[in-house]
Amino acid sequence: xxxxxxxxxxxxxxxxxxxxxxxxxxxxxxxxxxxxxxxxxxxxxxxxxxxxxxxxxxxxxxxxxxxxxxxxxxxxxxxxxxxxxxxxxxxxxxxxxxxxxxxxxxxxxxxxxxxxxxxxxxxxxxxxxxxxxxxxxxxxxxxxxxxxxxxxxxxxxxxxxxxxxxxxxxxxxxxxxxxxxxxxxxxxxxxxxxxxxxxxxxxxxxxxxxxxxxxxxxxxxxxxxxxxxxxxxxxxxxxxxxxxxxxxxxxxxxxxxxxxxxxxxxxxxxxxxxxxxxxxxxxxxxxxxxxxxxxxxxxxxxxxxxxxxxxxxxxxxxxxxxxxxxxxxxxxxxxxxxxxxxxxxxxxxxxxxxxxxxxxxxxxxxxxxxxxxxxxxxxxxxxxxxxxxxxxxxxxxxxxxxxxxxxx
Amino acid sequence: xxxxxxxxxxxxxxxxxxxxxxxxxxxxxxxxxxxxxxxxxxxxxxxxxxxxxxxxxxxxxxxxxxxxxxxxxxxxxxxx
Numbered sequence: 001x002x003x004x005x006x007x008x009x010x011x012x013x014x015x016x017x018x019x020x021x022x023x024x025x026x027x028x029x030x031x032x033x034x035x036x037x038x039x040x041x042x043x044x045x046x047x048x049x050x051x052x053x054x055x056x057x058x059x060x061x062x063x064x065x066x067x068x069x070x071x072x073x074x075x076x077x078x079x080x081x082x083x084x085x086x087x088x089x090x091x092x093x094x095x096x097x098x099x100x101x102x103x104x105x106x107x108x109x110x111x112x113x114x115x116x117x118x119x120x121x122x123x124x125x126x127x128x129x130x131x132x133x134x135x136x137x138x139x140x141x142x143x144x145x146x147x148x149x150x151x152x153x154x155x156x157x158x159x160x161x162x163x164x165x166x167x168x169x170x171x172x173x174x175x176x177x178x179x180x181x182x183x184x185x186x187x188x189x190x191x192x193x194x195x196x197x198x199x200x201x202x203x204x205x206x207x208x209x210x211x212x213x214x215x216x217x218x219x220x221x222x223x224x225x226x227x228x229x230x231x232x233x234x235x236x237x238x239x240x241x242x243x244x245x246x247x248x249x250x251x252x253x254x255x256x257x258x259x260x261x262x263x264x265x266x267x268x269x270x271x272x273x274x275x276x277x278x279x280x281x282x283x284x285x286x287x288x289x290x291x292x293x294x295x296x297x298x299x300x301x302x303x304x305x306x307x308x309x310x311x312x313x314x315x316x317x318x319x320x321x322x323x324x325x326x327x328x329x330x331x332x333x334x335x336x337x338x339x340x341x342x343x344x345x346x347x348x349x350x351x352x353x354x355x356x357x358x359x360x361x362x363x364x365x366x367x368x369x370x371x372x373x374x375x376x377x378x379x380x381x382x383x384x385x386x387x388x389x390x391x392x393x394x395x396x397x398x399x400x401x402x403x404x405x406x407x408x
Numbered sequence: 409x410x411x412x413x414x415x416x417x418x419x420x421x422x423x424x425x426x427x428x429x430x431x432x433x434x435x436x437x438x439x440x441x442x443x444x445x446x447x448x449x450x451x452x453x454x455x456x457x458x459x460x461x462x463x464x465x466x467x468x469x470x471x472x473x474x475x476x477x478x479x480x481x482x483x484x485x486x487x488x
Contacts, residue, residue: 139463139465144447144450154466160463160465160466160467160468161465161466161467162463162465162466163450163466164454165450165454171454174457174458175457175463178457178461178462178463179463368446371447372447373445373447
């Protein structure tokens with residue numbers, strides 16, 4: 001707690017004083033609040049008007065650029081006209097429309113799996129699946145850098161939670177070996193970790209998990225549509241799809257809408273529709289959203305040209321930034337996320353603002369969301385960024401980096 | 409292994425993590441006295457787990473606020 005705040009005793013907000021202080025110090029130094037940015041008009045998947053300026057978007061997770069796809073938009077308009085603006089209900093009551101079924105069919109086809117279940121967000125998919133399948137006496141073994149939705153799913157359940165060092169196969173195996181005989185085990189991994197944009201060694205990790213009889217859940221939120229021959233993610237790329245018991249994903253990245261899902265080949269998977277609370281006790285996605293999602297997922301299956309161009313963009317940006325002298329989160333481009341490591345929060349915020357003034361939007365990421373207390377400028381590329389735009393982005397980074405003094 | 413032996417071994421393990429040279433007693437807290445952040449906690453717990461070949465889940469860690477509680481928890485775990 002800071003000594004400058006004089007809150008009355010019992011003020012439940014006192015616990016946030018440190019965060020309030022950090023924010024006020026940062027804003028007092030004159031930088032704009034990175035979390036108050038408003039996109040006044042969105043022009044395309046890669047451009048928007050921000051603070052009155054035409055801005056290149058490099059922090060949207062819109063990897064495959066589907067948000068303005070004409071077929072996707074048309075499907076949404078038709079569903080709005082045919083089914084109305086919302087379902088007003090849970091999936092298990094009045095909230096399952098034809099579009100939800102079609103969206104789940106598209107997912108089953110996309111992943112080549114028997115079952116698919118759509119949630120209202122990706123966050124809820126992790127929350128629901130993890131807290132429901134791992135119960136009292138079971139063990140969840142997860143990478144320490146797991147997404148907040150995975151940790152929250154663990155916190156909502158009653159299993160024992162055992163973290164292991166990020167992407168460390170040996171650390172995972174040690175923990176699996178020590179779990180009491182007969183206990184249920186769920187290993188949770190991510191294909192691409194969103195902070196650094198690095199890829200997990202799923203081939204080795206899934207093999208070790210299976211050796212110890214664990215079920216495996218892989219969150220492919222940041223790889224769907226882009227990584228793997230058919231865009232199924234890192235598990236497909238590394239040839240371990242068949243050993244993954246559950247794949248979790250989101251519609252708010254490559255699919256370009258909002259929603260979450262879980263696909264599985266488990267023969268009893270459908271019982272989740274009755275026992276999973278974040279599925280049962282919340283309203284289902286609006287008809288327009290499931291219609292746009294289903295159309296987008298079906299188009300992603302045939303997106304190999306877009307995938308190739310996105311890889312080109314990612315490699316060009318990674319090499320360009322490294323050549324300029326920036327410190328990057330991964331030694332080479334491993335995904336569509338390029339994390340530029342900032343010396344500290346202050347300089348990170350200054351750099352973020354300098355880039356925005358150049359006409360470039362990226363994500364400022366800071367602790368506790370980031371590993372090891374780092375401040376990152378996180379860039380996420382889009383298949384709709386042109387090769388010229390990537391060059392423009394590099395020039396913007398060069399000018400901003402020199403102005404702030406991060407590169408020479 | 410007796411609780412005193414567990415104590416001796418954990419004292420040796422905590423040394424590299426005790427950057428400010430805080431004197432360790434049963435009441436020494438990890439968050440306030442030793443100022444461990446979440447990454448340090450994970451590294452330190454991993455050292456203990458390897459040394460005693462045990463698992464200290466995050467659920468258990470939440471209950472272990474000070475050094476004394478840690479020694480007794482590890483003593484109990486390595487006997488079970």
